[in-house]
Amino acid sequence: MPFKALTPSLSVSPQLSEADVAQAAQEGFRAIIDNRPDDEEPGQLTAARMQALAASHGMGFAHVPTVGGKISDGDAASMAEALMKLEGPVLAYCRTGTRSTTLWALSQVGAQSADALITTAAGAGYDLSALRPRLETRMTAPTGAQPGRADVVIVGGGSAGLATAASLLERDRSLDIVVIEPRETHDYQPGWTMVGGGVFDVKDTRRAEASVIPAGVRWIKGAVASFEPERDQVTLEDGSAVGYRALVVAPGNMLDWAAIDGLPGTLGRNGVTSNYSYETAPYTWELVQKLKGGTALFTQPPMPIKCAGAPQKAMYLSCDHWLRTGALKDIDVQFHNAGAVLFGVKEFVPPLMEYVDRYGIDLQFESTLIAVNGPDRTATFREKAGEVTKSFDMIHVTPPQKAPAFVARSPLANEAGYVDVDQASLQHARHANVFGLGDGGSTPNAKTMAAARKQAPVVAENLIAVLTGKAPTAIYDGYGSCPLTVERGKILLAEFGYGGKLLPSFPSWIIEGTKPQRLSWLLKSEALPWIYWNGMLKGHEWMAQPQHRDAA
Structure with missing residues (x-):
């Protein structure tokens, strides 16, 4: 044919x-x-x-x-x-x-x-x-803007891309900025943990993309096919090209569901769920409520992944519900982690282990999910001793993740496929007018929304410096935050930077990061969603102002 x-x-x-x-x-x-x-x-x-x-x-x-x-x-x-x-x-x-x-x-x-x-x-x-x-549609552009060209092109209309666009406009309203993003919807992904725990309604985590594009920014609803940094332009899948003075690449991280044999065909049914999807996060809560006994498996693939604490968050909230309803004693809870440790920053391991013990969780390290058979309710793991197949009544899967293909095969990528940037300035290693941030960047830190919130102002300041012929001075310290929902009503607020250095945002008398607290729960459940929609995406850099080399 x-x-x-x-x-x-x-x-x-x-x-x-x-x-x-x-x-x-x-x-x-x-x-x-x-x-x-x-x-x-x-x-x-x-x-x-x-x-x-x-x-x-x-x-x-x-x-x-x-x-x-x-x-x-x-x-x-x-x-x-x-x-x-x-x-x-x-x-x-x-x-x-x-x-x-x-x-x-x-x-x-x-x-x-x-x-x-x-x-x-x-x-x-x-x-x-x-x-x-x-x-038929029309795109508005600032006076004097050139079709097919902009001062700044931002690839990706997710958290990192839109926060950068908003931060740029807060500094220079005259900039002609184009955001290239094919999706019509925008998700507050950190909320999906709470959806899977029965706390949020999934519909509250999604808004129309058009509603969150900063005023004054042009939106090209398309997908990038390739980058041509030597010519200062990107090419879209339809063959059209957009030129730029500066480029920001914020494409996110790709969820590779198909890397687990059998998973795509059974996800969202047969007891197979994931909080990493808008469509299936509600199914997690449905399964948790229905499970009265049997085996519940939770998985974590090799790094890098979005929010390395999310697999545990799903597990702890599920266990808390089962404990409160009296079902936990009849449920075998197993955590299959491809890594060798529970959490990458040692200070947070002891308090997490207290919850592991409380819930009776069986920790299985260096155990990687490789196949799921939904109808048979079995999962196969690759371990040191070989492949092991286990039965389940419920399995929460965290999918393997990788850089988007259009980035990985581009001249902007490093060996791992991510945008090759300096970890402090977020400037590209080989192209001075290119910046990268968010989950698609090569920085060796946790891939979290909190990291993007801190990165966006750094990129905004350094990009404007480059456009005006100056050297970048703003620096990113690797900050990331992982609010670990260890039980309903309490969170362990893990905040850290490069090398696992603790970077708390609050004095210990307000929030002690190594102890589960009610205030941390209120921060995640009440404050952070509002700050995201009304602050971060609108250029308000509350507690996110960049540091500078001359002041560091």
Whole structure:
């Protein structure tokens, strides 16, 4: 079957057969997106079967089911997210290819004109002219801004990217700033631990991306395909280019669900859950409430991962609920950690061990989850002595994580695939007008939202210095914060920097970081979400002002 190219990294097709999947693999496609609901017509291969076929050929897979004529903006956002997460080139299919093309076009609104989208689709044999009203949009820009160019281009509209945009505008309102981000929604990911513990409603952790873009910033709703730092430009997946005077790369960290055999097909059912996903965090709480006895497994993959304490947070909150309801005595709780220690900063280990003992948790170090069989409720771990398979009634999975493919294969990456930056200035190691921060940066510190909150002002000050011909002086000390929810109502507020140096934000008489406290719980549950939406994303640098080399 001939596949029809929309962009260098995306092609579309009618319904695929098993032979078509093999052909796609031979032609170099690295992933498949299924845009059909299961059982749409007799004989159609199910999403589960397509995922298995893709995996057998070493390809990634995503299921973004949509109904013809009823494609919502949410569907387009899901398509954009799938395209961002999967390694390209990607082959998307539906019954005829029209839905896949429509989803792509809607995901590009704001990044390309309606004429360009319609023309591209027509070139592949799909008529989207009736879609024109939904494809037409306008981007506002400061007076004098040049189409296809900006003073500052920020790749990534997550916590780090938007906080940097806001901090830049607080310092210089005349800057023409472009944020490139394909997703239509913005998540407060630290809240998902609380969702999985029955404290937050997941809907309160998500807002429309458009609502959090700082006023005065242009938003290109598209995905970056490549970087050309020698030419001061980035190229989008649709082939368009955007030039810059300075570049900020804040792409986040990629959740590699497919690295665990069998996980994508069973996640969110069969007792398999994760607080690392908006869709499945509520399922964690559902499972916790239902479990009255049996085996509960919690996993942590090799570093680096977002918030290294999050796997434990899920476990402690679950255990606290079971203890309060009297079920804990009948539940075998195991923590399978690929690492060799409970927590990387030694000062926090003793208080955490007190809770491990209280809850009777079986610690399994150097034990890495490699496969999950949901229907059989078994999980396989790689350990020193070999592979071990264990049964479970509930398993909370923390997925392996890696740098996004478009960054890892770029000239901006280090050997591990992350944006290669100086750990103090956050300036790129080889390109003076490029900066990196957040989970996608190479700094050797904890990947947390709290770290991004401290990094954004450093990048803002140093970037403006570079634009004015000065040397960067602001420094980042590696600060990260991990509010460990050891029980409902108490948190161990772990704050530390490079080398595990303790960096408390409050005097010990207010919050003692090595002791679980009620005040720390109130900070996480009440104060921090408000500070995030109303402070960090709006350029207010409360307790986040950067240090400087001449004052350090």
